[in-house]
Amino acid sequence: MFEQLTERFGAVFxxxxxxxxxxxxxxxSALEDIRAALLEADVAVEVADSFLDRxxxxxxxxxxxxxxxxxxxxxxxxxxxLTETLGGSxxxxxxxxxxxxxxxxxxxxxxxxxxxxxxxxxxxxxxxxRPILAAADLQRPAAVQQLMTLGEEIDxxxxxxxxxxxxxxxxxxxxxxKEGRDVLIVDTAGRLHVDPEMMREAGRVRAAIxxxxxxxxxxxxxxxxxxxxxxxxxxxxxxxxxxxxKLDGDARGGAALSVTEVTGRPVYFAGVGERPADLExxxxxxxxxxxxxxxxxxxLVEKAEKTMDEEKAREAAEKMAKDRFTLEDFxxxxxxxxxxxxxxxxxxxxxxxxxxxxxVQVDERQVGRAEAIISSMTLEERRNPAIISGSRRARxxxxxxxxxxxxxxxxxxxxxxxxxxKRLTGGRLPKLxxxxxxxxx
Amino acid sequence: MPSGVGLELILVFALLALLVxxxxxxxxxxxxxxxPEPRRRREGFAERVRKLAGKGRLTEEDWRSLQxxxxxxxxxxxxxxxxxxxxxxxxxxxxxxRVLLAEEVAGIFEGDPGFSLPEGxxxxxxxxxxxxxxxxxIGKLAHRLAGQGRSVAVANSDTFRAAAGEQxxxxxxxxxxxxxxxxxxxxPGAVAFDAVxxxxARGRDVLIVDTAGRLHSKQPLMxxxxxxKRVVEKAAGGPPDEVLLVxxxxxxxxxxxxxxxxxxxxxxxxxxxxxxxxxxxGGIVLSVREDLGLPVKFVATGEKLEDLRPFDPRSFADAxxxx
Numbered sequence: 001m002f003e004q005l006t007e008r009f010g011a012v013f014x015x016x017x018x019x020x021x022x023x024x025x026x027x028x029s030a031l032e033d034i035r036a037a038l039l040e041a042d043v044a045v046e047v048a049d050s051f052l053d054r055x056x057x058x059x060x061x062x063x064x065x066x067x068x069x070x071x072x073x074x075x076x077x078x079x080x081x082l083t084e085t086l087g088g089s090x091x092x093x094x095x096x097x098x099x100x101x102x103x104x105x106x107x108x109x110x111x112x113x114x115x116x117x118x119x120x121x122x123x124x125x126x127x128x129x130r131p132i133l134a135a136a137d138l139q140r141p142a143a144v145q146q147l148m149t150l151g152e153e154i155d156x157x158x159x160x161x162x163x164x165x166x167x168x169x170x171x172x173x174x175x176x177x178k179e180g181r182d183v184l185i186v187d188t189a190g191r192l193h194v195d196p197e198m199m200r201e202a203g204r205v206r207a208a209i210x211x212x213x214x215x216x217x218x219x220x221x222x223x224x225x226x227x228x229x230x231x232x233x234x235x236x237x238x239x240x241x242x243x244x245x246k247l248d249g250d251a252r253g254g255a256a257l258s259v260t261e262v263t264g265r266p267v268y269f270a271g272v273g274e275r276p277a278d279l280e281x282x283x284x285x286x287x288x289x290x291x292x293x294x295x296x297x298x299x300l301v302e303k304a305e306k307t308m309d310e311e312k313a314r315e316a317a318e319k320m321a322k323d324r325f326t327l328e329d330f331x332x333x334x335x336x337x338x339x340x341x342x343x344x345x346x347x348x349x350x351x352x353x354x355x356x357x358x359x360v361q362v363d364e365r366q367v368g369r370a371e372a373i374i375s376s377m378t379l380e381e382r383r384n385p386a387i388i389s390g391s392r393r394a395r396x397x398x399x400x401x402x403x404x405x406x407x408x409x410x411x412x413x414x415x416x417x418x419x420x421x422k423r424l425t426g427g428r429l430p431k432l433x434x435x436x437x438x439x440x441x
Numbered sequence: 442m443p444s445g446v447g448l449e450l451i452l453v454f455a456l457l458a459l460l461v462x463x464x465x466x467x468x469x470x471x472x473x474x475x476x477p478e479p480r481r482r483r484e485g486f487a488e489r490v491r492k493l494a495g496k497g498r499l500t501e502e503d504w505r506s507l508q509x510x511x512x513x514x515x516x517x518x519x520x521x522x523x524x525x526x527x528x529x530x531x532x533x534x535x536x537x538x539r540v541l542l543a544e545e546v547a548g549i550f551e552g553d554p555g556f557s558l559p560e561g562x563x564x565x566x567x568x569x570x571x572x573x574x575x576x577x578x579i580g581k582l583a584h585r586l587a588g589q590g591r592s593v594a595v596a597n598s599d600t601f602r603a604a605a606g607e608q609x610x611x612x613x614x615x616x617x618x619x620x621x622x623x624x625x626x627x628x629p630g631a632v633a634f635d636a637v638x639x640x641x642a643r644g645r646d647v648l649i650v651d652t653a654g655r656l657h658s659k660q661p662l663m664x665x666x667x668x669x670k671r672v673v674e675k676a677a678g679g680p681p682d683e684v685l686l687v688x689x690x691x692x693x694x695x696x697x698x699x700x701x702x703x704x705x706x707x708x709x710x711x712x713x714x715x716x717x718x719x720x721x722x723g724g725i726v727l728s729v730r731e732d733l734g735l736p737v738k739f740v741a742t743g744e745k746l747e748d749l750r751p752f753d754p755r756s757f758a759d760a761x762x763x764x
Contacts, residue, residue: 036518039512039518040517040518040694041694042515042693042694042695044513045509045512045513046486108691108716108719109572109574109716109744110571110572110573110574110689110716111572112571112572139744140608140744141576141607141608141611141612142604142605142607142608142610142611143604145603145604145607145608146602146603146604146607146608147603148604149603149604150603153603192716192718192719193719193720194718194719194720219572219689219691220695221570221689221692221693221695221696221699222691222692222693223515223691223692223693223694223696223721223724223725224512224513224514224515224693224721225515225690225691225719225720225721226691228720229691229719229720246570246571246572246656248656248658248659249570249656249657249658249659249695250656250657250658250695250698251693251695252694252695254693255693274571274601274602316457330457333457334457337456337457343456346456347456
């Protein structure tokens with residue numbers, strides 16, 4: 001386990017000096033691996049190819065950064081291009097102050113449209129808008145009831161009068177104006193992009209309500225079919241953007257790249273759960289990480305940057321590198337890290353951490369126990385564990401409510417961990433290679 | 442877990458190290474304008490593959506194209522590679538390679554058991570991730586079984602989703618099946634238990650139990666599902682006769698992870714491949730069959746009661762290979 005860890009994290013930090021410019025052969029070799037990763041992540045074959053053509057053109061002749069391998073440099077470029085394609089620096093979803101502003105939700109059956117409509121309504125209401133929902137899915141049994149139930153939950157009115165989708169949409173428009181609602185969100189029936197009648201109906205609904213946004217809900221688990229779906233919807237209803245749903249799962253979500261690449265429209269939102277509150281603005285950089293299989297390191301880093309003190313962090317990093325990291329330092333940093341949230345979740349955000357988190361249960365009580373043990377040590381003992389004799393161990397155990405074997409185990413583990421940290425940091429502070437850019441810094 | 446401070450500490454250290462370093466070395470965004478990019482379409486691909494049928498000898502490139510063809514229908518690189526390798530071994534110049542591929546694909550499912558229920562009360566559990574078409578499938582299955590002369594009861598154990606009960610009720614009505622429903626918010630296990638008792642009391646000989654869609658990566662939800670199955674098992678005096686995993690044909694490689702998790706949690710007996718009336722071909726079931734041994738029992742092709750038929754390996758394979 002210990003070996004696995006060092007291997008995994010070590011790969012991330014491995015540095016090979018490489019000077020000069022990227023050679024086509026180096027680029028091609030790296031791109032082969034990346035292509036495989038993209039396909040594994042369910043990016044459509046044609047999208048992967050056209051995307052990588054772009055990366056290749058950009059990569060050849062690029063300077064290789066110091067302390068990074070050519071392969072890692074290419075990955076970095078891939079990350080940046082991916083982020084750009086997925087929507088660039090996070091594109092905000094803008095609704096004009098029309099009367100009402102209209103959003104139409106479309107997509108295939110089961111993609112999560114109805115839930116997304118409710119989520120969007122809640123989101124907009126929390127931003128001070130006055131939304132109203134239209135239940136224009138007259139196809140699926142109980143779809144109208146579903147939206148009505150959700151509407152009640154989030155305290156947003158739902159219009160369902162009308163014998164067909166167009167009539168419902170129009171009725172909703174009228175009621176929106178009448179009741180001073182400034183946003184109308186229209187749920188529509190799930191439809192196959194190859195069903196001409198249903199696609200025509202979608203076009204008619206669109207024409208009737210003249211939406212400011214037409215969003216397509218796309219399931220994060222969709223594979224190669226994403227391109228065909230997106231193209232067809234783009235052609236028939238002229239999408240303005242996407243909502244990628246079910247991102248709380250472990251699908252890599254390559255469909256997000258497929259749909260944005262072929263339509264040129266951004267992803268605005270991410271659905272991350274089944275409750276109305278589970279909607280997040282879409283973060284292209286995090287999605288890029290996820291598609292490449294690099295975990296959600298960026299969320300982690302962002303959180304860390306917000307809550308941790310940079311100066312203290314720098315000092316800690318220096319100490320780790322020089323093998324001068326003490327139990328006292330560990331205690332201080334542990335307290336900082338705990339501010340970021342449950343350790344189990346943090347673990348899941350590391351590259352490959354999702355599987356790790358699945359197999360390992362972080363017992364927060366154990367961590368608490370470690371904290372107690374260290375807290376029971378004197379400053380001297382924390383800085384220089386070598387002096388911790390048998391009698392001291394007994395005292396520490398007594399003071400922390402643990403056993404001497406617990407204290408022994410902690411000291412042994414810390415010793416091993418120090419060695420690992422030194423290896424990871426390679427004796428000096430590395431650049432973080434192969435990572436897409438970090439936002440807001 | 443022993444009472445020692447254990448593994449978690451190492452992980453915490455690793456996490457710390459990573460975080461500390463990350464905080465220290467955050468970088469600035471480098472703004473770069475997107476190069477102008479033509480909208481490329483690979484229309485050439487389908488054409489190229491079609492031409493291979495008449496070709497005398499196939500090159501390495503040709504075989505790679507055939508493999509890519511399978512990847513394009515979600516077979517995944519590994520399964521695609523295996524199928525192509527096997528087809529290649531049997532290939533003789535002049536043959537249509539796609540015929541060989543289709544034979545290999547069909548061969549994967551050869552001899553697989555179909556859907557079957559015993560005499561007496563047969564119990565079917567329907568499971569899967571969100572949005573795959575479980576409830577619609579239940580309507581179709583109930584309709585099919587009723588058409589075979591069986592007396593069908595349907596139960597909804599999805600006590601979470603808004604209007605799930607109403608949705609199942611409508612499908613039961615359409616299929617002419619008896620419905621056992623419960624209040625939203627009740628315990629799924631309790632509902633399932635009552636359903637078995639009710640089906641028996643009402644003299645039904647099939648009970649189909651709908652469950653809430655759930656992401657397989659959410660352990661508490663998978664545990665809940667395992668519990669529902671155990672409850673059904675207890676009430677029925679034996680495991681469900683069929684546990685059908687409903688898989689959306691558009692699903693990519695995540696489908697394998699789905700199948701694995703559900704199989705582990707409740708012991709899946711077969712797959713229902715839905716939404717096959719679209720452009721997706723359901724290639725993911727290749728890996729599901731090869732890696733997990735799960736057969737496909739039904740294919741669904743639409744939103745009407747009749748749109749369900751038993752899985753036919755030959756026609757599936759042909760459609761898959763043609764793309």
